[in-house]
Amino acid sequence: MSRDSLQAPLFARFLLLLITLAPASGCGTAEPEYPTVTGNWTGTGVSFDTAESWRFRLEESSDGAVTGSFSIRVGRLVFSGTAGGTHTYPAVSLDLDMVFFGTVVSGTYQGQVISPDSIDGRVRLIEDMSRTLDLNRLGS
Secondary structure, three states: OHHHHHHHHHHHHHHHHHHHHHHOOOOOOOOOOOOOOOOOEEEEEOOOOOEEEEEEEEEEOOEEEEEEEEEEEEOEEEEEEEEEEEOOOOOOEEEEEEOOEEEEEEEEEEEEHHHHEEEEEEEOOOOOOEEEOOEEEEEO
């Protein structure tokens, strides 16, 4: 067999091997896509046997810092405030500040992103009571 007649089949096998291995070389090297908390969120809580309707408007920067605002509707009363904290997937940690009948009230929201459109968490605001507040992305 001549040298040229051996090179063609070897080259074809080498090319086939490269084509087969090229897609596999990219597997596992890309960073996974984690959902951002940027957007509008809503949830319902209960405090002192009264239903509360919560809304958050959050903005997440590329470094995981979160800023925004929130409101709570209890019956006909609406209270609003600011939110700021971090999102290090899946954990969301927010500091909450609002004015409640002339008094500044601070609290926290601690949650876990369980899907791109859901956060399971707990809020602590008034009277140091921690209660469940699961959030769903509006428009999803």
